[in-house]
Amino acid sequence: MFSRDNWNEIIEALSSNWFRTTLTAFGVLWGIFILVILLAAGKGLENGVKQGFGGIATNSMFMWTQTASRPYKGLPKGRRYSFKISDVAAIKEAVPDLRFVSPRNQLGGFGGTNNVVRGLNTGAYNVYGDYPEIIQQEPMDITSGRFVNYSDINEKRKVAVIGDGVRREMYDQGEEVLGSYIKINGVNFMVIGTYKKKGNNGNMEEAQKQIYVPFTAFSQAFNRGEDVGWMAITANDGSSITELKGSIMDVIKSRHSIHPEDDRAVGHFDLYEEFSKINGLFVALKGVAYFVGVLVLLSGIIGISNIMLIVVKERTNEIGIRRALGAGPWKIRGQVLTESVFLTIISGMAGIVLATLIIAGINYMMQGMDTSEMMFANPSVDLQVVMTALAILVISGLLAGLIPAQNAIRVKPVDALRTE
Amino acid sequence: MIEIKDLHKSYKTGGSSLHVLKGINFSVAEGELVSIMGSSGSGKSTLLNILGMLDEADEGTYTLDGVPIKNLNETVAARYRNKFLGFIFQSFNLISYKSALDNVALPLYYQGVKRKERMESAMNYLEKVGLKDWSSHLPNELSGGQKQRVAIARALASDPKVLLADEPTGALDSKTSYEVMDLIQEINEEGRTILIVTHEHDIAQMTKRIVNLKDGVIIDDTLVDQVKAQQYV
Ligand SMILES: Nc1ncnc2c1ncn2[C@@H]1O[C@H](COP(=O)(O)OP(=O)(O)O)[C@@H](O)[C@H]1O
Ligand SMILES: [Mg+2]
Numbered sequence: 001m002f003s004r005d006n007w008n009e010i011i012e013a014l015s016s017n018w019f020r021t022t023l024t025a026f027g028v029l030w031g032i033f034i035l036v037i038l039l040a041a042g043k044g045l046e047n048g049v050k051q052g053f054g055g056i057a058t059n060s061m062f063m064w065t066q067t068a069s070r071p072y073k074g075l076p077k078g079r080r081y082s083f084k085i086s087d088v089a090a091i092k093e094a095v096p097d098l099r100f101v102s103p104r105n106q107l108g109g110f111g112g113t114n115n116v117v118r119g120l121n122t123g124a125y126n127v128y129g130d131y132p133e134i135i136q137q138e139p140m141d142i143t144s145g146r147f148v149n150y151s152d153i154n155e156k157r158k159v160a161v162i163g164d165g166v167r168r169e170m171y172d173q174g175e176e177v178l179g180s181y182i183k184i185n186g187v188n189f190m191v192i193g194t195y196k197k198k199g200n201n202g203n204m205e206e207a208q209k210q211i212y213v214p215f216t217a218f219s220q221a222f223n224r225g226e227d228v229g230w231m232a233i234t235a236n237d238g239s240s241i242t243e244l245k246g247s248i249m250d251v252i253k254s255r256h257s258i259h260p261e262d263d264r265a266v267g268h269f270d271l272y273e274e275f276s277k278i279n280g281l282f283v284a285l286k287g288v289a290y291f292v293g294v295l296v297l298l299s300g301i302i303g304i305s306n307i308m309l310i311v312v313k314e315r316t317n318e319i320g321i322r323r324a325l326g327a328g329p330w331k332i333r334g335q336v337l338t339e340s341v342f343l344t345i346i347s348g349m350a351g352i353v354l355a356t357l358i359i360a361g362i363n364y365m366m367q368g369m370d371t372s373e374m375m376f377a378n379p380s381v382d383l384q385v386v387m388t389a390l391a392i393l394v395i396s397g398l399l400a401g402l403i404p405a406q407n408a409i410r411v412k413p414v415d416a417l418r419t420e
Numbered sequence: 421m422i423e424i425k426d427l428h429k430s431y432k433t434g435g436s437s438l439h440v441l442k443g444i445n446f447s448v449a450e451g452e453l454v455s456i457m458g459s460s461g462s463g464k465s466t467l468l469n470i471l472g473m474l475d476e477a478d479e480g481t482y483t484l485d486g487v488p489i490k491n492l493n494e495t496v497a498a499r500y501r502n503k504f505l506g507f508i509f510q511s512f513n514l515i516s517y518k519s520a521l522d523n524v525a526l527p528l529y530y531q532g533v534k535r536k537e538r539m540e541s542a543m544n545y546l547e548k549v550g551l552k553d554w555s556s557h558l559p560n561e562l563s564g565g566q567k568q569r570v571a572i573a574r575a576l577a578s579d580p581k582v583l584l585a586d587e588p589t590g591a592l593d594s595k596t597s598y599e600v601m602d603l604i605q606e607i608n609e610e611g612r613t614i615l616i617v618t619h620e621h622d623i624a625q626m627t628k629r630i631v632n633l634k635d636g637v638i639i640d641d642t643l644v645d646q647v648k649a650q651q652y653v
């Protein structure tokens with residue numbers, strides 16, 4: 001089908017009227033251009049918004065205790081309770097599809113009283129008692145030193161990883177941070193690392209002003225005993241935390257004598273659910289892009305179909321000659337169809353290339369900028385989009401050529417030959 | 421080679437019907453050079469088009485080289501045209517954007533002959549009609565006589581059983597007409613069967629047999645003393 005002869009025939013036919021061919025091609029070029037640009041813009045918006053999550057493991061939930069809202073097993077309503085460290089192992093055992101179950105304790109916070117002292121400097125910071133896994137649920141860049149590890153946990157070392165914001169407020173420029181001591185609520189901790197967090201969810205400033213210490217050291221230093229303040233739970237990639245959270249809470253309820261239907265006793269925030277809502281938005285956006293793009297493309301295709309009709313009409317005599325010389329109907333149809341597909345693909349490719357160039361240009365301009373506040377980053381088209389666009393082009397080229405191809409062989413050869 | 425019996429053809433235009441061929445019977449043997457004569461509108465082209473499978477008769481039988489030609493679908497008709505027939509038209513009907521060589525090679529393209537072979541073969545036929553040096557020229561760079569020679573080379577390219585020529589000299593001055601007839605006679609001498617539609621007596625005299633059409637029937641079918649075109653060129 002795609003021998004050199006066929007190509008010659010097609011090129012000859014299309015190049016016999018360059019101006020018209022170019023004008024026709026423009027319709028399809030424009031359609032595919034709009035489709036690709038819209039998809040890329042949608043992707044840019046998506047990247048921008050997702051960047052706001054700062055790489056947080058989105059298949060996660062946070063869980064904390066509230067007060068029991070129903071009496072149960074002789075216990076009154078309004079009762080307070082606390083997660084225990086043994087709950088973690090129980091949850092892991094009862095719900096195997098979980099990747100991380102991180103118990104957390106917390107101290108101080110935004111607007112609180114000063115709780116950290118270093119020499120003459122004081123500050124109010126969030127201090128967390130954490131397990132090493134937390135860095136995979138709430139990613140941060142370790143800018144110097146290291147993060148909390150299991151030796152720290154096992155030996156209850158009083159060490160701390162401090163945020164870049166803390167470092168700036170508590171230390172002088174260029175001062176050695178690692179190995180120095182800070183006093184948290186009167187207890188000395190040695191700084192073993194500094195971090196910086198990504199993301200743009202509004203309180204970036206605040207996110208850099210946190211301090212992480214080993215969970216066990218925290219419990220000991222601040223007399224938390226077996227208590228756990230809250231938990232960050234992440235499901236395995238194959239499962240959804242939204243589906244698992246029921247069973248997780250059942251474990252908690254049964255271990256803390258809470259009525260099985262007392263959902264208000266366990267507070268939680270399902271990150272995945274929120275994330276899905278945003279994802280749904282982007283799916284809808286993609287739908288709109290395809291809708292608009294395909295509609296514009298459709299008008300381009302009608303243009304091609306139209307021009308092919310004219311071309312076939314103009315070449316009635318030539319087609320008559322070809323048939324007299326022995327061109328079968330499929331040969332004639334095939335030629336019209338390949339011409340139409342070829343024209344569609346060429347103009348579509350031009351549209352894709354043009355759109356890609358513009359996107360590359362935008363990316364180039366955005367390179368130097370800090371996109372974290374823009375909700376827009378790295379607009380791009382993936383190969384799948386290009387493939388889809390190509391498939392659409394081939395199909396539409398065929399559709400565009402169908403009627404003209406049929407027209408080409410509708411007249412009898414003798415009548416075709418008589419036409420001038 | 422050609423055998424037709426009781427051939428009828430009418431054209432329906434609007435409400436009326438025009439009966440053009442009213443029962444044609446004739447046959448052509450291999451190697452003949454026949455001219456079909458008659459006044460304008462007598463149905464010469466209609467007959468030739470039916471013989472060329474470009475059009476279909478309403479009634480009657482047509483056998484070409486022993487093959488009955490009836491109710492062919494377009495695919496088969498196209499193959500038969502390619503294999504059995506070569507056409508020469510009054511208006512040459514060359515494809516304007518193709519070189520002389522590519523025009524001649526076109527029937528071979530539809531036969532599925534490989535490009536290299538095709539081009540060699542086409543070049544041989546161009547040489548045969550004396551246009552080897554013009555192979556890369558486009559039709560509009562050629563004179564009328566040259567165009568008709570290219571058309572003849574193209575008609576010969578697929579080595580057909582029969583050449584069908586509808587007023588091949590109709591658009592040419594008399595000197596060029598004789599040159600073309602000389603070429604046609606030469607091709608006929610090699611044994612090829614040729615039918616020529618013409619209304620010019622001098623051209624008809626250069627064939628070997630004249631069939632006269634009038635009012636849709638053959639009124640006369642005689643062998644002639646062939647005049648050699650060679651003496652006029
Ligand atoms: N497609 C057609 N539709 C209607 N009438 C036609 C058609 N083709 C030819 N005719 C008529 O048939 C008659 C014979 O035409 P034609 O075979 O071309 O004559 P000739 O070639 O002998 O001059 C003419 O009267 C012509 O007008
Ligand atoms: Mg005629």
